[in-house]
Amino acid sequence: MKVIVNIQLKEGVLDPQGKAVHHALKALSFAEVGDVRIGKQIILHVNETDEAKAKEKVAQMCEELLANTVIENYTIEIA
Secondary structure (H helix, E strand, O other): OEEEEEEEEOOOOOOHHHHHHHHHHHHOOOOOOOOOOOEEEEEEEOOOOOHHHHHHHHHHHHHHHHOOOOOEEEEEEEO
């Protein structure tokens, strides 16, 4: 089963990479971009047939390793 984890910084956490991209876009005349936040996507192939069990296992992976839950939020979707 293919599971997609999207991880992004929580609101209020500074995003220096996002700011750098935002400034670069403005320098390239893309003034319509108001803000940029950078995140990451992790695609896992999990040997599980039950979607609920797969989500539960992947949530455990996120809590223990994949995401820094102090400053990041994550979402899990089954593809």
